[in-house]
Amino acid sequence: MSQIEQLQQAVLGHITNPNLTLPQKQLALAQLAESLVPRHPYGEEVERAFDQGLLHDMFESQCPFKPRYVLPDYAKAMVQGCEFLEMAPPKDLDEALNFLSILYLNVPSVTGYPVFLGHLDQLLEPFVDGVSDAELEKALTLFWQRLDRTLPDSFVHANLGPQDSRVGRMILRVDAALGQSVPNLTFRYQQGVTPDDLLRRVTDNIIACNKPHIANHEAIDAEFDRGYGVVSCYNALPLGGGSHTLLRLNLRRSFELCDGSEQDYIGTVVPRCTELVASAMAHRIRFLVEESGFFQHHFLCKEGLVSLDRFTAMFGIYGLAELVNQMMDALGESGRYGLDRDATALGERIVAAYRRQIDHLEMIYCQGGLMRFHSQSGISCDADETAGTRIPVGSEPDPLSHILACAPMHQYFDGGISDIFGLDPTIRHNPGALVRLVTGGFGMGLKMFTANLADNDLVRVTGYMVKRSDIDKFRTEAERHNSTCLGAEAVDVVKILERQARVISQEQHPVSLWR
Incomplete structure (x- = not known):
């Protein structure tokens, strides 16, 4: 089948899809057209990193015509x-x-x-x-x-x-x-x-x-x-500006670049991966700012409602749990990220190393010349990697232990971070405990608190929400929210409905089960 025939089949597939509304079909066709823009190659090493799954493009074009x-x-x-x-x-x-x-x-x-x-x-x-x-x-x-x-x-x-x-x-x-x-x-x-x-x-x-x-x-x-x-998904960004782009680094795949030791990973892999992400970011940003015309012609820019000097770029990471667990296995240790003190401390040292490296890289057309570090909250097709720096779905500990494990990570991310704390519906009988959990978590260093009661119709996916009832409807017919299809995929692939729904108890005693 020729390339034009493949394109025609893809167009026909969108047009005849019974699970898409008319606006969703139009959006899908527009995105298909954008994907056909002539390639604007990143460079051999970066292209290889994308091909190997080390870098993920978040479905953005190499030639963006609007900021993310x-x-x-x-x-x-x-x-x-x-x-x-x-x-x-x-x-x-x-x-x-x-x-x-x-x-x-x-x-x-x-x-x-x-x-x-x-x-x-x-x-x-x-x-x-x-x-x-x-x-x-x-x-x-x-x-x-x-x-x-x-x-x-x-x-x-x-x-x-x-x-x-x-x-x-x-x-x-x-x-x-x-x-x-x-x-x-x-x-x-x-x-x-x-x-x-x-x-x-x-x-x-x-x-x-x-x-x-x-x-x-x-x-x-x-x-x-x-x-x-x-x-969007917990992204903290400058008012009157925004983010040119978001690229994310697959930390699980980055393990393949090291000899299994912490010293080699932090000394060799962290600088290499940071440079790869920065190179790809600069490639996109340069096209957006210098060639797309957005900052020269869009009315938001011309009327001063956004300004180029208020834009940044987001360096995202995901799969920290899998990276740490691979490194613990290589060391012959049984501890798991988020459940073991030593494993979680290793994760924090890795995150801190990336933050130091990012802070030493100057990025074009970004506020202060710097990218912002983002714990990327996952996408619905992530089958093998846990979102950002979260604890894997299904293995989350009790809420207090969960916060104690996650809170130290939040200090390193100035572009947004999230953890989803699964709560048992019995919290309805003790609502004051949730207030104490929020204020206590902030006292421990959380930058964002997000909870998910197991029996609510609205359910957290990554940073966005969908209704369970809308997902059920989408299985058989079109549903008007664009995000429902992503939520349905997350239910099937990421198993978001299997998050541990924990009872809050002894919320004033944060030693909990954390060891």
Whole structure:
């Protein structure tokens, strides 16, 4: 079969797929066309690393025409209006919600939908004076439904907090009531700023629908100037900018490059792998900035809603657990990553070595000349590697031991990290324990807290969420959320429904079972 015949068959396959909606078919056809862009070779050594599975391209083209993640300064837009979209600054709540809804449809990302909806409580709070609670609830309910129906992608992400606000509390109420997978949601918590009863409202929402994530705002904000947003899969990025690209390094495969010793891995493999990722990143970034025309012509750039000097690039890793376990086997040791103190400490030393190496590499067109280090939260087809620096699915210890194992890793990642703590539904009888687990985890160094109750319809996949009921529907017919197909694959391949659902007990005694 000729190449053109193969292309025709692929096109026909998308067109006739009964499990895709019409917009999903159009997106698939557009992505197919993008994949046919003439190759822009990385270079022999990098190409070999991709072919061997050492590097993973996250399904991005070698010739990107838009940044992977874009975080517009929505507050600036609402003050100055948007000339390109012919929108004046909003003057009341209805106009503000309309303004944002229109702007979102014109914000690009790797998925075709905006990955960042802004700090919604801060954006909307100035418009609620004189609006009754009933009016606010109705307006935000309709807005939340509109987001889910017009942006049907679970990587769409909104932020709240850390300050208290009527809007923030009402969004939490609406989100729990609707139980939608879109938008994804992060609450940015800061001790002394976020009221205790608001944190309890947030954890009660987690118990109700596994949302939101809770970010350690003080720890994350210290790594950014002029603000940040949490987007897509726990990615922490500069506000008013974003990330040009994301490449990830398969740590399981990197073991093949060393003699099995820690000394050889850190001394030889870490520098080599870091250079390979950096070379591929620079290749993509140079095309995006110098040839694609995005930063010269897109209205977000021309109107100052994003700026090139606020962009970075994300160096992602995954499969740490498998790398550590291979190295323990080579040493004749039986300890497993996340369950054994020595094995987990080895993992931390490896992560620290990568962070040191990354910090010494200058990256073109990146804020401060630096990439950001990201514990990549996996994709649905990862059959042999555990996401990021997580403990493998099905072997997670009790919540306290889990936090003690994971928390030390968080300090090394300035581009986002996540661990998913599986909770038994009995937490509903002891909701205060979840509050203590969050604050205690942040005290131990967690930057992000994410929980998954085993019996909720909304289930965590990697950083995004899908409904179990939507997955069941997708098995037999089209389902309108783009992410549902990925969630179904993650159920089959990654076995996400086999996460250990643990009971929280003795939550004030963190020695737990950790040895």
